[in-house]
Structure formats: C-alpha cells, structure tokens
Amino acid sequence: MTITIRIVDGPLQDAISCCGPNALIEATTAIGATITFEGIVRAFEGERQIRALDYEAYEPMASQTLAGLAQDILDKHGLNSILIEHSRGQVPVGGRSFRFVVQSAHRKEALAATEDFINRMKCDVPIWKSPIYA
Amino acid sequence: MTITIRIVDGPLQDAISCCGPNALIEATTAIGATITFEGIVRAFEGERQIRALDYEAYEPMASQTLAGLAQDILDKHGLNSILIEHSRGQVPVGGRSFRFVVQSAHRKEALAATEDFINRMKCDVPIWKSPIYA
Amino acid sequence: MPRCYTLKVIVRVHIFGELARELSCKAITVDVMSPAKVRDVNLALAVKHPMKAQFFQTARLAVNHAFSSPDTPVQSSDEVALIELVGGG
Amino acid sequence: MPRCYTLKVIVRVHIFGELARELSCKAITVDVMSPAKVRDVNLALAVKHPMKAQFFQTARLAVNHAFSSPDTPVQSSDEVALIELVGGG
Numbered sequence: 447m448t449i450t451i452r453i454v455d456g457p458l459q460d461a462i463s464c465c466g467p468n469a470l471i472e473a474t475t476a477i478g479a480t481i482t483f484e485g486i487v488r489a490f491e492g493e494r495q496i497r498a499l500d501y502e503a504y505e506p507m508a509s510q511t512l513a514g515l516a517q518d519i520l521d522k523h524g525l526n527s528i529l530i531e532h533s534r535g536q537v538p539v540g541g542r543s544f545r546f547v548v549q550s551a552h553r554k555e556a557l558a559a560t561e562d563f564i565n566r567m568k569c570d571v572p573i574w575k576s577p578i579y580a
Numbered sequence: 581m582t583i584t585i586r587i588v589d590g591p592l593q594d595a596i597s598c599c600g601p602n603a604l605i606e607a608t609t610a611i612g613a614t615i616t617f618e619g620i621v622r623a624f625e626g627e628r629q630i631r632a633l634d635y636e637a638y639e640p641m642a643s644q645t646l647a648g649l650a651q652d653i654l655d656k657h658g659l660n661s662i663l664i665e666h667s668r669g670q671v672p673v674g675g676r677s678f679r680f681v682v683q684s685a686h687r688k689e690a691l692a693a694t695e696d697f698i699n700r701m702k703c704d705v706p707i708w709k710s711p712i713y714a
Numbered sequence: 715m716p717r718c719y720t721l722k723v724i725v726r727v728h729i730f731g732e733l734a735r736e737l738s739c740k741a742i743t744v745d746v747m748s749p750a751k752v753r754d755v756n757l758a759l760a761v762k763h764p765m766k767a768q769f770f771q772t773a774r775l776a777v778n779h780a781f782s783s784p785d786t787p788v789q790s791s792d793e794v795a796l797i798e799l800v801g802g803g
Numbered sequence: 804m805p806r807c808y809t810l811k812v813i814v815r816v817h818i819f820g821e822l823a824r825e826l827s828c829k830a831i832t833v834d835v836m837s838p839a840k841v842r843d844v845n846l847a848l849a850v851k852h853p854m855k856a857q858f859f860q861t862a863r864l865a866v867n868h869a870f871s872s873p874d875t876p877v878q879s880s881d882e883v884a885l886i887e888l889v890g891g892g
C-alpha cells in the first residue's frame with residue numbers, strides 16, 4: 447500500500463512523473479483497476495475569460511492534509527495505492543492542475559474512492575485558486 | 581463531441597495510442613475534468629492462478645454496442661468526449677485490457693458517467709473472457 | 715387447398731466464451747418452422763440441449779448484430795448470436 | 804493576592820486566496836487574553852473586522868497545520884491559519 451503526494455510548481459506533466467502508471471505506484475498482480483482523475487483549467491470563471499489560475503498552497507499543511515485524507519480513503523475502501531499531484535503557482539488554461547490516481551483489486555472500490563476523495567478534498571485541503579483574467 | 585471506439589489486438593499500450601490524452605480527444609478550453617479508467621488482468625481467477633485472459637469479441641456487434649452505449653452516456657451526462665479501447669485476444673497478467681476515458685466540463689458528470697458506463701458495459705457488450713491457467 | 719408441408723428455416727446460432735468451451739463448438743444449428751421468430755429459436759435450442767433447457771429458453775439472442783425481442787423475425791440468412799454471460803473489461 | 808493584570812497573547816493569523824486579496828494582506832494580527840483558545844482568536848478577528856464579523860466568528864482555524872476545535876489552546880509561538888473557502892483541484 448503506497449501513498450504518494452506531490453505539490454508541483456506550475457502545470458502537471460502529461461503523464462505521471464517517472465515511469466508508467468503501474469510501475470510508479472505498485473507493481474502487483476492483484477491490481478485489477480486503475481482510475482486517473484485529472485483537473486484541467488478551463489477558459490472561463492463564470493462569465494469571465496481567464497488565462498490562468500494561480501494556486502496557493504499552505505504548506506506543509508496542504509501535503510499533510512492530502513496525505514491524511516489519502517490514508518483515510520485507502521483504508522476505508524481497501525485500496526492498493528493512491529497518488530496525488532497538485533499544482534502550486536500558475537497553471538494556464540488547458541493545463542492540468544490536479545491528478546488523483548487510485549489502484550485497487552476491483553473497479554468498484556476504485557470508483558467509490560475517486561468520488562469520495564474528490565468530494566472531501568474540496569473542503570479540507572488548504573489550497574486556494576485565484577483567477578488571472580485574460 | 582467525440583466518440584472513439586477501438587478494439588485492439590493484445591494488451592493496450594501504456595498511453596492512449598496517438599497523441600496526449602487532450603490532443604487525442606478534444607482540445608477545447610471548456611474541458612475541466614478527465615477520468616481514465618483502466619482494467620488490468622489480475623493473477624487470480626477465484627483461487628486459481630492464471631497467466632493471461634483471452635478476450636473474444638463478437639464483431640462488429642461489440643464495437644457497435646460500445647459506440648451506442650458511449651453515445652447514450654455522452655448525451656445523458658452532457659460530456660465532451662468518450663474514448664474506449666478494449667483488447668481482443670490474449671492479455672497477460674498485469675496487462676491492460678480495457679480503457680475508458682471521459683472528458684467533461686466538470687468533475688461531477690465525468691464521475692457519474694464513468695460509473696454508469698462501467699456498470700452497463702458488463703451487461704450488453706458481446707466480449708467474453710476466458711482464463712488461461714498458469 | 716390445405717397446406718400439407720411446412721417450410722423449414724435453418725438457423726445457425728453463434729456461441730461464445732464459457733458456453734462455447736463447454737459445448738466444444740462455435741455455433742449451434744437448429745431447425746425452426748417458417749415464419750420463424752426469435753422465441754422459436756430459443757425453444758429449438760432448449761429442445762436440442764435438454765440439460766441446459768432453462769438457460770436456452772430465455773437466453774438473449776442478437777439478430778444481425780442487434781439485440782432482439784422474442785418476436786423478432788428470423789430467416790436462414792440472418793446472423794444469430796447468443797449474447798449471454800458477457801463479461802468484458 | 805489579586806491578579807491585577809492580564810497576560811496578552813499576540814496571534815498572527817495567516818489568510819489566503821480571495822480573503823487575502825480582499826483585505827490586501829497575508830495575515831491578521833490580533834491580541835487575545837492568556838490563556839487563549841481558538842474561540843478567542845475567532846472573536847478577536849470578528850471584532851477587528853466588524854464588516855466580516857459573522858464570517859470570522861465561525862471561520863475554521865488551523866493551529867500548527869492541524870485543524871483545531873474552539874477549545875484548542877493557542878500561544879504566541881503557534882502558527883495559526885484561516886482555512887476557509889478552500890477550493891483546490
């Protein structure tokens with residue numbers, strides 16, 4: 447069981463940093479499902495066009511809270527691994543600012559964990575975003 | 581709105597074939613969430629160790645059913661795009677046999693669509709798997 | 715004039731997966747009376763395989779790559795497939 | 804012997820995001836009486852910013868990077884942060 451938390455400056459890379467998704471997290475033949483959720487910066491905040499979002503993370507609390515939440519979710523759903531990457535600083539429109547990767551034996555718990563995590567993250571993780579208007 | 585269906589011989593590649601996930605599906609600044617679900621062949625079927633799964637697809641019905649289901653889900657949840665890749669033939673333990681990628685404006689509909697699709701796929705898509713024991 | 719003969723429809727039903735392995739074949743051929751419907755094919759399959767009669771009587775059949783209803787007409791030229799026990803992914 | 808003076812705790816509360824932009828600062832410093840609890844800090848924030856009193860009275864504070872309860876003790880050396888209106892991802 448592996449938990450990886452990364453706060454990354456600027457937009458996240460296309461693929462998870464380092465190796466392939468399997469190699470990266472856990473190479474076990476018991477994994478039957480992987481879900482990757484990615485958050486991407488959209489061109490509009492409400493009615494107004496933006497060129498980027500600026501993310502402010504209160505560290506080390508942001509990482510600690512993400513790790514604590516990941517551990518909760520991992521235990522609750524009986525998962526194999528969770529990886530979380532979140533941007534800090536500016537991410538332009540179209541860029542990835544958040545990635546959540548879960549690996550588990552079956553698809554059911556992977557899906558439930560993804561939903562659970564994303565709902566809870568918005569409340570408790572001290573990361574703020576500010577629009578930078580176009 | 582794009583729907584892509586691919587039946588691939590053998591295991592799926594690490595990344596979605598061709599370009600990055602964004603470029604591949606839809607490059608629009610309205611996309612705020614991407615979910616990638618991947619099914620991976622596990623080492624055990626029940627108590628018995630396997631070395632691979634052999635997938636048999638009844639074509640063109642398999643592709644047609646996947647496309648019809650994808651269209652339903654896309655319309656129902658108001659998504660931007662769906663990509664589906666499914667293996668045919670042998671996929672060894674640890675290999676990817678299924679990939680579902682959805683892009684939407686918000687995370688909520690992407691999550692709901694992923695769950696909806698995976699639940700419905702198991703019932704209606706004429707693809708059978710047979711264990712190849714170790 | 716009385717109708718003294720029946721027209722026969724020969725239907726080849728493709729089977730897959732576990733079922734194909736169990737029966738050691740890729741298709742089951744059955745004869746049904748014309749005009750034939752999907753329900754007749756189900757019944758003919760059940761008669762041919764009495765050990766699995768209950769399964770065949772209600773198994774889901776596709777005609778020309780589309781799921782059918784019991785009243786869907788079936789002709790010899792149609793491609794019929796039994797789409798049951800599916801489990802991709 | 805009567806206690807004729809109060810000990811004062813100076814608490815610096817870090818603020819972020821929209822709130823920091825609105826108040827044009829990164830932290831709010833408040834004085835509270837010793838021994839201080841988180842509820843005292845909330846109240847002091849409300850008193851200092853009457854226009855946002857209702858918000859500050861119930862805003863969630865973290866003490867040394869952990870979410871607190873109203874009765875969590877606070878000292879001058881503690882790192883206090885207001886974690887409200889969070890919205891990462």
